[in-house]
Amino acid sequence: MKPDWDALSADFADSKTVIIADVDCTAGGKPLCEKYGVRGYPTIKYFNPPDEEGEDYKGGRTLADLKKFATNELGPGCSVDTLDNCTEEQKTKLQEYIDMPAEERATMLESLKTELKEAESKHEALLKELQSTYKSSMDSLEKxxxxxxxxxxxxxxxxxxxxKEAEPETKDEV
Structure with missing residues (x-):
């Protein structure tokens, strides 16, 4: 994947809106990786303004997949400051949130973050349980x-x- 990542970085080197970067989580980048929940290699995170927490990229890992995602999804997103980037549906929903009291918006955001974090925790617990069950089953099968x-x-x-059945005699034909 590294050659494709480097090629993607070269393709977007002159972009004013898309930055492609590497972080070494074993060295000086460890605090940054911990901050954004990077637990394994390769992890791809992306950030679209005004998002400051980042999202996990779950798409393909080929240069074509990465390039398509970067071209279509990265860059200035829909926000109060970039309304030209919003669809009509996004503008309507954004206006609904703009009209909402700031405290209600903050509460809603925290509630969604908490719900997501709880769902991720449950998912991780289920994954560990399934891995344990699989390992136990594999051990039993091997035994x-x-x-x-x-x-x-x-x-x-x-x-x-x-x-063995006797082979039938073959006669030469004259």
Missing amino acids: LKDESAPKIKLLKAATPAPP
Whole structure:
């Protein structure tokens, strides 16, 4: 993936709205990775203003996939400061939020963040449970294979081969 990432970075090197960057989470970038919840390599995060928390990229990892995403999805998004980038539907919803009292907006935002965090925690717990169940099942299967293999071999060895049928005589035609 690294060559594709580097090619993407080169493609957007002159962009004023899209920045492609690497962070080494094992060295000086560790605090940054911790701040944004990066736990493994390669993790791709993207930020669209005014988003300051970033989102996990879940798309394809080829240069074509990355380039398509960067071209179509990155850059200034819909916000109060960039209304020209908004669809009519987004403008309507944005106006609804603008008209909402600031405290209500903040409460709604925190509620959504909490709901998302709880769902992610439940998802992670389920993943760990499934991994544990899978490992247990795999261990049981391997044990059964190990125990069964010698028996299967001996059972096959103890079973005489079926007698070969005599091949019919062939006559030469004159």
